[in-house]
Amino acid sequence: MTSAPGRRSSIFTRLLRHGFTDPSAAERLLDSAGLAPVRNDPVLLDALGQAADPDLALLGLVRLLEAQDGATARQELLDTLIAAKPLRDRLLGVLGASAALAEHLARHPKDWQALVTYEPRDLHRGVEEFERGLAGADDPVSLRVAYRRCLLSIAARDVCGTIEVAETAAELADLATATLRAALALAQAAAPEDAALCRLAVIAMGKCGGHELNYVSDVDVIFVGEAAGGADEDKALRAATRLASHMMRICSETTVEGSIWPVDANLRPEGRNGPLVRTLASHLAYYQRWAKTWEFQALLKARPVAGDPALGEEYVAALQPLVWQAAERENFVADVQKMRRRVVENIPAAEIDRQLKLGPGGLRDVEFAVQLLQLVHGRSDASLRSGTTLDALKALAAGGYVGRADAAQLDDAYRFLRSLEHRIQLYRLRRTHLVPEDENDLRRLGRSLGLRTEPVTTLTREWKRHASVVRRLHEKLFYRPLLDAVAALAPGEARLSAEAARERMVALGYADPAAALRHLEALASGVTRKAAIQRTLLPVLLGWFADSADPDAGLLNFRKVSDALGKTPWYLRLLRDEGAAAENLARVLSAGRLAPDLLMRAPEAVALLGDGDGGGLTPRSRSSLEQEVLAAVRRADNAVQGVTAARGVRRRELFRTCAADIVGSYGTESQPAEADQGALVDLVGGAVSDLTAATLAGTLRAVVREGWGDTLPTRFAIIGMGRFGGHELGYGSDADVLFVHEPREGVDEREASQAANKVVSEMRRLLQIPSADPPLLIDADLRPEGKSGPLVRTLTSYEAYYRRWSLVWERHALLRAEHVAGDEDLGRRFTELIDPLRYPADGLGEEAVREIRRLKARMESERLPRGADPKLHAKLGPGGLSDVEWTVQLLQLRHGAGEPGLRTTRTREALAAARAAGLISEEDAGILDEAWVLATRVRNAVMLVRGRAGDTFPTVPRELAAVGRYLGYGPGHAGDMLDAYRRTARRARGVVEELFYGGL
Incomplete structure (x- = not known):
């Protein structure tokens, strides 16, 4: 019968509004x-x-109605649907999400009645209820039908939101457990003589063992067998093997109703090459001697599900201790990480972007990260x-092993x-983990997820957002450096008892274990989350502290930092993650x-x-x-506050440089110590010099702003000298400087000079205000006339002085200006x-060279501390900094006019240019460079260790x-270090004797 045009139009419109994608076909069905x-x-x-999928749901309903036995049965179904909302939601929800279950209902039209019940006890079914649902299935075909009927009830409550995804997965695992028991019972009934000979336990593995099964998945198992009633062990194992094989066939074989699911026993010892059934002793011997890392990871989810319950519990009790010792295996963490990478590498290129399970950001990333941490x-x-997985993740978060926010995002x-995976599989009840590409499929999946x-x-x-989150957190947790260190701890060290801790303190070299x-x-x-995280960190940190010369100081300092930052939410999370x-x-x-x-x-600054x-x-x-410094000064109310802010930046950045130097020198377990020690010297010299320059710029701005507002009456520049000018x-180190100014147009020179001198005086005063920060001393003694000359001169004054009065030492000092x-223009x-x-264009005359040599000899004799061992003095001793630098600088004075590469303030750059020219x-350049780098590192080391500057090795043993x-x-x-220093310095002194005092 054809509807009238008006009615047709009304129904058509309503169908469109209700989400039908083919309303014409739906209208024909409804007619x-x-x-x-x-x-x-x-x-x-x-x-x-x-x-x-409303179209799919309507088609399934039509087929189900057509399959009913007569008009009375159809009317009963329709009446029940109209009257009972729970049934209506369940049945139409299934029909719209699963073509496979719609097909099952069309073949078994009375099974819709399994969805009628709606009681609290019906919301979360367990193994016993599923066993009742499978009762009466006396062959593989009827077991398959009963299994699908039970599956229908899970899917119905799943698509309606009555149970959430974790409960769905748990119910699917419980249904699998009930099915395995039913299949084993059928196998035992078929061979009672075999059943009498043996005890057989079925151990669920993988997702079934973890109570997180998919709709369509292999069910991984391991079989354990023992002789029963004094039977011969070999005969008993053969009988158990026949029973296990029959049980697997019942579940796996295809019947007129299809198959249930494959039972996979390949996780057993030796995999497919090993016997299907082993005794408990044989299992234990294998895992103790031969098992690989991944096999212990698989045992995480092992649980007895069918057969002899006592034997199953014995198996788990015997094997679980080995699981929790697996992390002590050599290269354990690296092996697990390598296995995960291998899984990704084996995904076909055409599938990797659609892989919901194995691909980057997929389910396996979550599972592997959680399992490794466990x-x-x-x-x-x-x-x-x-x-x-989700229970373990919750426990990891509760114990402080994973941050709460990270755990919540992963969950x-x-x-x-998992919900998306369930919906994909539910449609055809096929095992797949690929997100479909067809738009209709994606539309159905999206709607099914709300x-x-x-x-x-x-x-x-x-999907992409969640995958991105998983990938990021997987990288963070799965490749966390702390894991290797924790895994390497001896048994029991991951939590320290008092006595074990004392013994460990002594063994590690702590001088004061109490x-x-x-x-x-x-x-x-305590039981706080903070204490839990500390208990995870401390066993590893103690070992790292012990890899230093002063473990006691390291632990004390850690306690001080932890006390200072313990209430901040990020501190311990930073260290853990x-x-x-x-x-x-x-x-x-x-x-x-110092640090x-x-x-x-x-x-x-720990955050750095x-x-x-x-x-x-x-x-x-x-x-x-x-x-940053100038912005901080600008925000300050006065010059004192501005310089205090500049010092704060200096303090933080000085710590950054110290930390980079220490970590580069010590190395870490994941990053060996820096091979090129010269690179660390350059890093420190450049960083400290840049920081000093920025601090002086900020101090200058603070002084000018307070005294003159935006514009000083004279242009003013600071020239770095010595190591400061050399970026070394x-x-x-003090900051050697010169001050230069130039009156602005229309400004009296006397006024300009007074302003410039006030700036210098105020800068020095502000930087000398007592504070807990490392001092920054300005030294202007390299100015014309030295301490007797004015602190600041005009550019014209400098020109006149240098033209008429400059001495050789002053020209020498200007090499690093x-x-x-x-x-900037004045500085240029x-x-x-x-x-x-x-x-100088004509180089240096012999008299000038002799003068430089005399100056160096006088400096060494006057400045070398009384009682110091010259051979171990990094600055003034033979082969030390002074030797190398004066040799290089003499080359610059003599050849700089003709060799552009020598026109640099940096010692190592000038040395490299001299070699290139x-x-x-x-060889000689290499010897000098090695000595200069070593001497510089010795001075840096002394400051880092003692907290005050020094040019020679400490005498305190620690x-x-x-x-x-x-x-x-x-x-x-x-002793080896001192011998190596003397040897390096001696070789450098030989080169200096030849080049500086000889044939230059």
């Missing part, structure tokens, strides 16, 4: 005989419109020993991805006094040790430092003024050992 109740009832049409930390924390992403507005676009966006234990107690006692932050902190806190002292005054937005340990450029400052702060003109002096042999550790010498090798 069929017997569908008038559906067509005319708005409740049923609304319910169809709520289905994931295996590492679960040895000593039984709360982590769950076979269910959310995993639930979404994404009703632009379901295709929204689904794709949400004090160390007090620190441990203060840090890790962010790259090598924990190891970096351990190295920094135990390497000496910890800086950190104690600004504990928040991670991999986040703090910029890590890479020193910042001079321009960015200057911008050490941690304890470089503009560092203030007026100053350097242009002095270039002819420091790079043929002025020094490659301090000397700390300098040795910084230079790469292990415990007990301080």
Whole structure:
């Protein structure tokens, strides 16, 4: 019968509004005989419109009605649908999400009645209820039908939201358990003589064992057999093998009703090559001697599900201890990580972007990260020993092993991805983990997940978002450096008892184990989350502290930092999660006094040790430092506050440089020590020099702003000299400078001079105000006439002086002059003024060379401290800094006019240019460079270790050992370090004797 045009139009419009994609076909179905109740009832049409695929739901309903036995049965179904909303939602929800279950209902038209019950006890079914649902199935075909009927009830409540994804997965695992028991019972009934000979236990593995099964999945099992009633063991095992094989066939074989699912026993010892059934003793022997890392990872989810329950429990009890010892295996963490990478590498290229399970950002990323953390930390924390991914993740978060926010994001992403996987498989009840490409499929999936507005676009966006979150957190957790260190701890060390801790303190070299234990107690006692995270960190940190010359200081400093930052939400999370932050902190806190002292005054600088937005340990450029300092000065109310703010930036950035130097020198377990020690020297020299320049620029701005507002009456520039101008400052170096000014147009020279002198005086005063920060001393003694000359001169005055009065030492000193702060144009003109002096066109006469030699000899005799061993004095001793620098600078004075490469303020650059120009042999240049780098590192090491500057090795044994550790010498090798220094310096002195005092 054909509807009238008006009615047709009305139904067509309603179908479109209800989400039908083919309303014409739907209208034709509704015009069929017997569908008038559906067509005319708005409740049923609304319910169809709520289905994931209304067209599919309507087609399934029509087929189900047609399959009913007569008109009475059809009317009963329709009446029940109209009257009972729970049934209506369940049945139409299934029909709109699963073509396979619609097919089952068409073949078994009475099974819809399994969806009628709607009681609280019906919401979360367990194994016993599923066993009742399978009762009466006396052959594989009827078992398959009963299984599908039970599956129908799970799917119905799933698509309606009565149960959420974790409960769905658990019910699917419980249904699998009931099915395995039923299949084994059929096999035993078929061979009672075999059943009498043996005890057989079925152990679920994988997702079934973890209570997180898919709709369509292999069910992984392991079989354990024993002889029963004194039977011969060989006969018993053969009988058990026949029973196990028969059980597997019942589940796996295809019948007229299809198959249930494959039972996969390939996780057993030796895989497919091993016997299907083994005794418990045989299993235990295999895992103790031959098992690979992945096999213990698989055992995480093992649980007995069928057969002899006592034997199953014995199996788990015997094997579980081995699971929690697996992390102690050599290369355990690396093996698990390698296995995950291999899985990804084996995904076909055409599928990798659609792989929901195995691909990057997929379900396996979550599972592997969780399992690795469980295996590492679960040895000593039984709360982590769950076979269910989400339960284990929750326990990891509760124990502080994973951040709460990270755990919440992973939980959310995993639930979404599992829901999507369930809906994909539910459609055809086929085993697949690929997100479909067809738009209709995507639309159905999106709607089934509640994404009703632009379901295709929204689904794709949400899937990619969750995958991105999973990938990021997988990388963060799965490749966390701390895992290797925790896994390497001996059994029991992951949680320290008092006695074990004391013994460990002594063994690790702690000089005061009683004090160390007090620190441990203060840090890790209690039941707070903070204490739990500390208990995870401390066993590893103790080992890293011990890899220093002063473990006691490292632990004490860690306690101080933890006390200062313990209430901040990010501190312990940073150490647990962010790259090598924990190891970096351990190295920094135990390497000496300077870096910890800086950190104690600004504990928040710990953030620099991670991999986040703090910029890590890479020193910042001079321009960015200057911008920050000037901005801080601008915000300050007065000059004192401005300089205080500038000092705060200096303190933090000095810590960054110290930390980079220490970590580069010590290395980490994931990153060996820097091979090129010269690179570390350049890093420190450049960073400290840039920081000093930025601090002076800020101080200058603060003084000018307070005294004159925006514009000083005279242009003003600061010229760096010595190591400052050479970008070679050490941690304890003074800032050698010259001050130059030039009156602005229309300004009286006397007024300009008074302003310039006031600026210099005020800068020096502000920088000398007592504070806990490392001092920054301005030294202007290299100015014309030295201490007797004016502190600041005009450019014209400098020109007149240098033209008429300059001495050889002043020309020598100007080799390292470089503009560092203030007026750039004035600074440039100053350097242009002095270039002819420091790079004389006619070189140096013999008298000038003799004068330089006399000056160097006098400096060494007058400045070398009384009682110091000259051979170990890094600055003035033979082969030390002075020797190398004066040799290089003499080359610059003599040849700089003709060799552009020599026109640099940097020692190593000038040395390399001299070698390139043929002025020094490659061998000699290498000897001088090695000596200069080593002497510079010795001075840096002394400052880092003692917290104050020094030019010679410490005499206190612990301090000397700390300098040795910084230079790469292990415990007990301080003598080797001193011998190596003397040897390097002696070779350099030989080159200096030849070049500086000989044939230059």
